Each structure stands twice: as structure tokens, then as C-alpha cells.
Amino acid sequence: MTDLPNQRSKPAPTWSSDEFKGRLARRHRKEAGLKFLGLAAIMLAFLMLGILLWTLISGGAQAFRQTHVTLDVPVSAEMVDAADPAGGNYRGVIAEAMQATFPEAPQERMRALSGIVSNAAQFVLRDRIVEDPSLIGQTIQIRVPVSDVYDQLKKGNVDELSDESTRRLSDADIAAFRQLEAEGRITLPFNWALFTQADSRFPELAGLKGAIIGSAYALLVCFLISFPLGIGAAIYLEEFAPKTRFSDIIEVNINNLAAVPSVVFGLLGLAVFLNWFGMQRSAPFVGGLVLALMTLPTIIIATRAALKAVPPSIREAALGVGASKQQVVFGHVLPLAMPGILTGTIIGLAQALGETAPLLLIGMNAFVTSAPSTPFDASTALPTQIFIWADSPERGFVARTSAAILVLLGFLVLMNALAIYLRSKFERRW
Amino acid sequence: MTGLAFALLLSASLAAYMINRRAALALRDRGERLHSLGMFHGLYGLLLILVPAVVVTILWIMLQNGVINTLTMSSLPDGALADMANPQLVLSEIQSLAQGRVFGTPEPWKLEAAERMNDLRANSAWLMVAVVAALSAILLLVSRRQVAAAFRARQAVERIVMGLMITCSLVAVIVTFGIVFSLVFESIRFFQMVPLTEFLFGTRWEPQMPIRADQIAAEGAFGVLPVFLGTLVITFVAIAISVPIGLMSAIYLNEFADRRFRAVAKPILELLAGIPTVVYGFFAILTVAPALRAWGAALGIPVAPNTALAAGGVMAIMLIPFISSFADDALSAVPRSLRDGAIALGATRSETVLNVLFPAAIPGIVGGVLLAVSRAIGETMIVVMAAGLIAKMTLNPLDSVTTVTVQIVTLLIGDTAFDSPKTLAAFALGLMLFIVTLFINILALRIVRKYREQYD
Missing domain, CATH: 1.10.3720.10 (MetI-like)
Incomplete structure (x- = not known):
């Protein structure tokens, strides 16, 4: 059976015939198609994972830093009674500090200006004073978080060029904040509060x-x-x-x-x-x-x-x-x-x-x-x-x-x- | 107090170990021939105390709140509850008073009840410690008396350990019974308020209507059909997207990828399965749903803000690795001889996969897809965050639909009263969910198993 050369009576389509080549090419195209589809499926899954992670990282990275403002706070004896430091009017103290920071601001702007500082500022101050009542009567420096809208402003999430009525901060608010920034009072340190604080209604205070x-x-x-x-x-x-x-x-x-x-x-x-x-x-x-x-x-x-x-x-x-x-x-x-x-x-x-x-x-x-x-x-x-x-x-x-x-x-x-x-x-x- | 009880029972059992072991060794030193090693005598004492004492303590902790609540409620002055629509609200108010959280000015009898509750708590804690102490002491004496040369301590210890292990494996059965029993129990109470036929064949689902317990559910408000339809729509979207992608990636990984690519790609795919579903939910509302809406707006197609497409699509991402690994396993399990035979006949790789391996692997793949369907039906967080709340009779995936799991969670979030049909409806839904997923799972496992037997 091994030595039977040239015994074919009619020429069978050989692998080199056009018909055969065409069929082979079709099969190879199909092969490449399936391969491509498979790779595309995997890449699609990877792409989804990538988008997911990118969304989280780009969105979450900002929250690991928190805008703080450094204030000189005059702790007057009228506001805080040395006998009962925990019961002092710290909200008033913070308001006075803002007044001192913006001496030329009109009275009716003070409410808006106090809004720069987070609601937590009074508690930070209270804890400081309760710990060391001898500070009453002095002017001390504290670093407190700013409230969420200003935090967003600092992080560039507020479009300053948009129409004033469509955003939560007026031009005057932004100018006041820029003034604080120019004075070097605004810092953006690592947000330890994210790990040392529990939940809060105020985003700038909420932690895990x-x-x-x-x-x-x-x-x-x-x-x-x-x-x-x-x-x-x-x-x-x-x-x-x-x-x-x-x-x-x-x-x-x-x-x-x-x-x-x-x-x-x-x-x-x-x-x-x-x-x-x-x-x-x-x-x-x-x-x-x-x-x-x-x-x-x-x-x-x-x-x-x-x-x-x-x-x-x-x-x-x-x-x-x-x-x-x-x-x-x-x-x-x-x-x-x-x-x-x-x-x-x-x-x-x-x-x-x-x-x-x-x-x-x-x-x-x-x-x-x-x-x-x-x-x-x-x-x-x-x-x-x-x-x-x-x-x-x-x-x-x-x-x-x-x-x-x-x-x-x-x-x-x-x-x-x-x-x-x-x-x-x-x-x-x- | 709980800590004290546990410390007590632990030290008692350790003491029993030392005492009994020393007693047994003393017997040996006196020249008697021990049946078991001294260690086993000690272990016998340890287990004899540890097992009952731990059981008693845990039962006590689990049951004491219920008993205290009942005692407090039954000792309220007559008529105090008469004008109250909901005794459970009174109870939770008393509980928060007892923990020192006072809102407004509560009635004096509530304050009294809170005080009584605190007294009962303190008494219960002391009583628990006393019971544990007494139990330990008695069992210590019992075990000490049993130390003797002829005592088969090892066999006794092994019997106890065997009993413990059997109990452990029974826990799984007990949990299943607990699930079935609690679901059925609450569902029966629900069906006493809403007829079963209304529930199964009603086409309106408006469970928020009966607010107070004395209101009767409006007729037809608990029809489950639109909720089921919504679940089907989202499941269909998820499966329709994930099955082709999962299958294709499995085929590529199994047939075309070289070993290095496979070693990298498989773990990355598995990552998708390891991401918690709450993360997917957040991704759906933050990125996918707005993107779909924007595309819809660009094409002039109205897309609901919480379209089923967003929830289903994100669920599909979660299911890709699931389907892909099942399909991969199924393809790998096809005997080598089939593959070699096809290649030897001159088939290309793709022809081998599509015409030989794939048909042979179909049962395994179908089983995997069925399991994925059951997961999609039972998936909760993605739909709770990204799907709608209002049940609609629609098959349009661009519309907002709700699912069984969404309804369960929204009905039960916040304070729950176990006497309103609104709360109990969630258990009826849960029962249906449990039955459906159980049925699919059993079917899937059966298909997979049957297929395996063909080749092994």
C-alpha cells in the first residue's frame, strides 16, 4: 500500500485548487472571527472594571483631603464662663472670629460669612477650651473644616463662570473665600476625620x-x-x-x-x-x-x-x-x-x-x-x-x-x- | 455581665480540666492502671462544663430580651394600651427611655415601665451569672466524681465531640427550617389579610396604601404580577448581556489564550465577582444610568432615570465572571479525546469548539446560566439602588420597573410593625423568592450533576 504513485484516474481537488483555498480562507476567517469575539468579550469586561474603578478613584480621591480654615478666635470671658466652660456660647465666639477676620464686611453679610466655617467648629473649640480653661480671655488659633459648599469650591467642583443665580455661592461668597485663601488661611490636609469621626448630617464632618x-x-x-x-x-x-x-x-x-x-x-x-x-x-x-x-x-x-x-x-x-x-x-x-x-x-x-x-x-x-x-x-x-x-x-x-x-x-x-x-x-x- | 458569665464558665471549665487531670494522674502515681490518658479525664471535665454552660448562656442572651419585653408590657397599668393603636410603638418608646434617650415629656407610666425594664435587665444579668456559676459548680463535682481508673474517659470525650459535630451539621438544616418556617408563618398571617388569589393574580401593586394596622388593604393593591414582571425584565436584560460575553470570554480563555494571558485574565475577571453589590449599585446610579439617559436623549428615545437597562446592565457585569467560570469548567471537563479527535480530523480550533466541545458542554453551561438567573432574581442591592419603586405592567427595558427584592427592602426599611399587611407582604414576597430560586438551583445542580456522570 505504500508505493502506489500516480494511480489516480481523475484529478481530485487538491489543497492548492482555488475552490479549496477559498474554503480554507473562509474557515480561517471564521476562526479569526471567533477569536476576535472572545478577545473583545474579555476586553469589554476589563473595560467595565476599569471604568468602575476609575469612577471610584477619581470621585473618591477628593474626599481623602478636606479643606480647613485657620481662624484667630478671641475667646472672651463674656461668651464663655470660666466656671462652666462646656456651656459657653461658642457659636457666638466663632461669629466674633469671623467678624475679626473680615473687619470691613457689613453686618448683613456676617451670617453668610459664618457659613464658611463648618458647624463642627464650635464643638472643636469647645473641646479645646474644656480641656484647657486657661485659654479663656486669650485669642487662640484653631484649624477647623470649612462647610461642604466651600470644600467643593476649593476642590474645583463649582463653576465660577456660571450664572450667579444657579449656584449656591454668590460672587461675594467666593470673593470672601478667595480672600481667606490669599491670606494663607485655607489648607487642604489629609482628611483624618474620615477615620476618626462617625456619621454626621454634614458631609464635611461625616466619617467612617x-x-x-x-x-x-x-x-x-x-x-x-x-x-x-x-x-x-x-x-x-x-x-x-x-x-x-x-x-x-x-x-x-x-x-x-x-x-x-x-x-x-x-x-x-x-x-x-x-x-x-x-x-x-x-x-x-x-x-x-x-x-x-x-x-x-x-x-x-x-x-x-x-x-x-x-x-x-x-x-x-x-x-x-x-x-x-x-x-x-x-x-x-x-x-x-x-x-x-x-x-x-x-x-x-x-x-x-x-x-x-x-x-x-x-x-x-x-x-x-x-x-x-x-x-x-x-x-x-x-x-x-x-x-x-x-x-x-x-x-x-x-x-x-x-x-x-x-x-x-x-x-x-x-x-x-x-x-x-x-x-x-x-x-x-x- | 455577659463577659463575666463567659469568663466564669471558661475558668470553671479550665479548672475542671486541671483538677480532673491531676486527679487521674494521682491515681496513676498510686499504681493504678488508667484506662484513658490523664488528658482525656481533664478534657471530659472541660467539655462537661463548657457545653451545657455555653448553651445556657447563649440561650439566655437570645431569649432574655423577649422575656423582658413581655414582662414589661404585661405589667403596664390597665387601659394604658387601650387607646394605643400599636403596642409595638409603645414598646420601642419604653426601650429607648430605658436606654436614657428621652424625647419630649413621656407619660409617667412609660417612665415607670422603663425603670422596671432596667430593673429586669439588671436582675436577669445577675441571675444569668448565678445560674452559670451554679451549673459549673455542680458539673465540676459530677465530673470529678467520675475520675476513676476504669472510667473510659476517651470514649466519653469522643462521644461528646461526636455529638457536637452532629449538632454543627444539623445547624445548616435548622437554618433552612428556620427560613422556611419564619417565611411561611408570616406569609400565612399576610394571606389572612389579603387573599392568595389577589396576591398571585392581581395586576396592581400599591403596598404603601394601608398605613395604619386598622386599615384594610385596598383591594388589588397587593397584586404581585407587575413586581414579577419587573424582576423578569431586569433578569432578562442581565442574562441577555452577560451570557454572550461570559461564554465568549470562556471560549477564548479555554481555547485561544496562551497560558500567560490566562493566568492574568482569569483573576482579573474574578475581581468583578468579588466586588460588593452595593458598589455596583452606586456605579449604576452614578455613571451608567446618567450615561444611558444622555445617549437616549441624543437619539431621541425617552429613557427613564432609573431604567431597567441600567440595573440589568450593571448586574450583567457582576454575572460575567460567574458565567465565564462555569462555562470554562464545563469546556475543560469535556474529555480530551473528543478535542483531539476533532483536531485530528482537520477541524480548526473554532470548529472544534463550536461543533464538538460546545454541544458536549451544553448541560454544564445551562446549569451555570440557570444559577446565574437565580442570582439575578435574588440580587438585591443593585436593584434597590438603581431600579424603580413603582410597579408597572411593562416589558419595556427603558422604562423604570421594580423587582421583588426592591419591594422587600423598601417595605421593611425603617420601623416595622409585624401586624400590618405592608410588612407581612415582604415576607410573602420573600417566600416566593425563596421557592423560585430554590427550584432553579435544584434544577441547575441536577443538570450539572447528570452531565458529569456521562463522562466520569
Whole structure:
């Protein structure tokens, strides 16, 4: 069969014929088309991610700096009684300071000029004086945030060339602010208040402290509940459970639970924890409980995978030297599976950190102006704070929402980086 | 107080560990032959105290508020509640008084009740510590008496641990039952106020109408059809956008991409899945919806400010990695021999994918798409932020529609009274959502599993 040259009776279309070439070209075009479509799909997804991140970063970066004004404040004894420094008329003191800053301004402009300084200025001043009452009678220098409209002006979000009636600041307001700027009183330092203050109605004062602590408490409760429960359940199902109908039901159950919409868990928390058990509304403890129920399936599934990855030879060797089944599991299999379990747990907790809907239903979108001191105090969490701020109409909250999202994403990146580090550092391939 | 109780039970159980272990070792030193190691005697004491004490403490914390509330409410003077439409409002007022938040001048009986509530709280806390202490002491004695050379401490410990693990795995089942039970319970109360047929077949959804509990829901105001229609519209938009993109990227990653590109591209795609949904919601209202509106205006098409296209489109971005990784897995799971056979016959890569791999992977892909549908139906934050509130009977994706999850959240946000149909309607919606997504999930998992069995 090998040596049969030139035995064809009629010339079959060869690969070099035009017909053949045309067909091949068509097929190659199709190939290139599919390839292009695939690449385009991926690039589209990347583009979306890029736009999303760019929107957040460009919008949120501004909120990490906050315009401050430095004022010389004459603290007169008439306004602040040395016997009761906390009860002084600090609003009046600030007004006097503005008067001193703009000596030639007419009386009817003073109200508008006082609006440059944030409402928080009086409290900053009060805390200063209460701490050191000897300042009464002196003129002291304080640096306080400016109110949101002027903050936006400083950051270039106000179109000064537009018609005066269409913006919230009149030309005179802008001129006054420019005068302060020329005097070197306006600074734009890093916005520490974003991390040291809780929520506020005024965007220039609002911070994330309450939300961060609330989220931390909720995650702690979530971890303390879901981690032991998840590991216990996973060990039982993977190592001990007999293959019965009962263990089948549990397995199916866990898989389904992992896919239940998160808002349903919120309904469960509302009906059971708040309504039947009468637990505290808006408390991070209840939030943590609900998140724990949601994270449980994730941890169980991750733990089972980690346990499965430990080779049977380990078990057999331990059994061979006389260990009981539980000694095998707790003394040998579990420690070897721990890195995998921890990785899965951290990823589960990262998901829980970003979860919003169930927390809304148990009232963690409350307006709370102080950070919670225990897990049972009313509080917000990072995602619900983002939701609250996204709903607020003030311009300053738009930037702050993006900033809060960046903070949340920062925490998520940290947690996932930790998970990846753990995996690469401790994972063993058998 | 809670901290004290936990400190107490922890130190008691540690003490039990040391005492029992030392007692067992003392027996050994006296020349008796122990059945179990000293450690197991100690562990037995530890677990014997820890398990019941922790259970009691947690139950106490969970149940005490409910008991205290009932006690406070039942001890109110006669007639105080008679003229009040809503006892729950009274309760929450008393609760905030008890925490020292006074608004206006409350009636004296409310102040009294708040004081009584605080007394009950303090008593309950002390009682809890006392109960934990007594329980620990008794169990410490019991476990100490059991230390003996012949006592099978290891078996006892292993039985307790096994029981604990079984309990842990039952929690998942209990949670499912809790979900079903609470949803069904509240839904039944809802259907006592609004007939089931009205709910399922009504075409008007105006739940905000009954404001007070004594008002009866206006007829037809709780018809779920327009809400379902809205959910379908947004889900359809999300799936119609995400499935082609997800499939195409999976095909590219699986067949055409070299290893380095795949190693970079896959994690970046996964990033999209890791972004919290509240972020997507913000993106939708801040960027996507205004952009769609501007395009619509430029083309002369009226686009609603919270168009279904914005919510659905952003949801599609979230679903891309989901579908792509499912499709990727399904394509990879097709046996190598099929692929090699097609290539050997002279098929190009695209012909191999489209004519051989893709048909073989269809069940897995369909399963993944179904799971994506169930996620789209249950997705909450994107639609809460970007979709509308008013239910309309429309299929136009440019219009503003509402979804089941949006309604659940808006009905329950803020103070909730569990006796108004407005609140309970949310649970009826939740029940429907749960049933529908459960059905889709089971179907999807079944399809995926059935397909796997074909080749393994």
C-alpha cells in the first residue's frame, strides 16, 4: 500500500485548487472571527472594571483631603464662663472670629460669612477650651473644616463662570473665600476625620469610624460562630457521617443554603432574631449572627475540600499506630488541612464584609453619630454606610461614598491578599 | 455581665480540666492502671462544663430580651394600651427611655415601665451569672466524681465531640427550617389579610396604601404580577448581556489564550465577582444610568432615570465572571479525546469548539446560566439602588420597573410593625423568592450533576 504513485484516474481537488483555498480562507476567517469575539468579550469586561474603578478613584480621591480654615478666635470671658466652660456660647465666639477676620464686611453679610466655617467648629473649640480653661480671655488659633459648599469650591467642583443665580455661592461668597485663601488661611490636609469621626448630617464632618467598628464587630461575631460550626459540620460530614439518607439530606441542604439569596437571610434575621427573640435592632451582634448563617455553607464547603485534599496515607498511618478515628482527624488530618480551611474562611468573611441587604433588613442603616462601644449598640456597617451616603443629596457625600467604597475595597483586598499568602505559604501538594 | 458569665464558665471549665487531670494522674502515681490518658479525664471535665454552660448562656442572651419585653408590657397599668393603636410603638418608646434617650415629656407610666425594664435587665444579668456559676459548680463535682481508673474517659470525650459535630451539621438544616418556617408563618398571617388569589393574580401593586394596622388593604393593591414582571425584565436584560460575553470570554480563555494571558485574565475577571453589590449599585446610579439617559436623549428615545437597562446592565457585569467560570469548567471537563479527535480530523480550533466541545458542554453551561438567573432574581442591592419603586405592567427595558427584592427592602426599611399587611407582604414576597430560586438551583445542580456522570 505504500508505493502506489500516480494511480489516480481523475484529478481530485487538491489543497492548492482555488475552490479549496477559498474554503480554507473562509474557515480561517471564521476562526479569526471567533477569536476576535472572545478577545473583545474579555476586553469589554476589563473595560467595565476599569471604568468602575476609575469612577471610584477619581470621585473618591477628593474626599481623602478636606479643606480647613485657620481662624484667630478671641475667646472672651463674656461668651464663655470660666466656671462652666462646656456651656459657653461658642457659636457666638466663632461669629466674633469671623467678624475679626473680615473687619470691613457689613453686618448683613456676617451670617453668610459664618457659613464658611463648618458647624463642627464650635464643638472643636469647645473641646479645646474644656480641656484647657486657661485659654479663656486669650485669642487662640484653631484649624477647623470649612462647610461642604466651600470644600467643593476649593476642590474645583463649582463653576465660577456660571450664572450667579444657579449656584449656591454668590460672587461675594467666593470673593470672601478667595480672600481667606490669599491670606494663607485655607489648607487642604489629609482628611483624618474620615477615620476618626462617625456619621454626621454634614458631609464635611461625616466619617467612617462607626461603620468600620460596626463591621469589625459583626465580622468578629460572624467568625466566632461560623468558624467552629462550619469546621464541626464539615469534619462530621467528610470523615464520620455514614452514607445514609440523613447525611444526603444535610449535604443537599448545605448546597442549597449556599445559593439562597442574601435578602432571605435578612428576612430570617428580622423575623426570628428581632421579632421573636426581641434582640436589639441595628446591633452588630445580630448582623454578625445573620452573616454567620450566610457564611456557614461557604466555610463548610471549603473545609470539606481541604479535608479531602489530605491523602489517605496520612490517615492510614495514624490508624496503623493505634490512634482512634477522632485522634486521627484532630491530631493529623485537621492540622494539615488548616491552611486550606483558613483560606476558605477568610474568603467567606470577605464576602460577608461586603454583604449589604441582610444588614439593611435588621436596621443597620440607622443614622448613628457615635461609634458603637459594644456589639450590642446600634451601629452601621461599611456597606450600609455606603448605601446611606449614596442616598444623601449633598454634593460632598458623593465623594465620600466613593471614598467609603475605596476603604471597603481596601479591606477586601487586604483579606484576599492574606488568603492568597496563606495558600501559597502553607499549601502542600501531595 | 455577659463577659463575666463567659469568663466564669471558661475558668470553671479550665479548672475542671486541671483538677480532673491531676486527679487521674494521682491515681496513676498510686499504681493504678488508667484506662484513658490523664488528658482525656481533664478534657471530659472541660467539655462537661463548657457545653451545657455555653448553651445556657447563649440561650439566655437570645431569649432574655423577649422575656423582658413581655414582662414589661404585661405589667403596664390597665387601659394604658387601650387607646394605643400599636403596642409595638409603645414598646420601642419604653426601650429607648430605658436606654436614657428621652424625647419630649413621656407619660409617667412609660417612665415607670422603663425603670422596671432596667430593673429586669439588671436582675436577669445577675441571675444569668448565678445560674452559670451554679451549673459549673455542680458539673465540676459530677465530673470529678467520675475520675476513676476504669472510667473510659476517651470514649466519653469522643462521644461528646461526636455529638457536637452532629449538632454543627444539623445547624445548616435548622437554618433552612428556620427560613422556611419564619417565611411561611408570616406569609400565612399576610394571606389572612389579603387573599392568595389577589396576591398571585392581581395586576396592581400599591403596598404603601394601608398605613395604619386598622386599615384594610385596598383591594388589588397587593397584586404581585407587575413586581414579577419587573424582576423578569431586569433578569432578562442581565442574562441577555452577560451570557454572550461570559461564554465568549470562556471560549477564548479555554481555547485561544496562551497560558500567560490566562493566568492574568482569569483573576482579573474574578475581581468583578468579588466586588460588593452595593458598589455596583452606586456605579449604576452614578455613571451608567446618567450615561444611558444622555445617549437616549441624543437619539431621541425617552429613557427613564432609573431604567431597567441600567440595573440589568450593571448586574450583567457582576454575572460575567460567574458565567465565564462555569462555562470554562464545563469546556475543560469535556474529555480530551473528543478535542483531539476533532483536531485530528482537520477541524480548526473554532470548529472544534463550536461543533464538538460546545454541544458536549451544553448541560454544564445551562446549569451555570440557570444559577446565574437565580442570582439575578435574588440580587438585591443593585436593584434597590438603581431600579424603580413603582410597579408597572411593562416589558419595556427603558422604562423604570421594580423587582421583588426592591419591594422587600423598601417595605421593611425603617420601623416595622409585624401586624400590618405592608410588612407581612415582604415576607410573602420573600417566600416566593425563596421557592423560585430554590427550584432553579435544584434544577441547575441536577443538570450539572447528570452531565458529569456521562463522562466520569
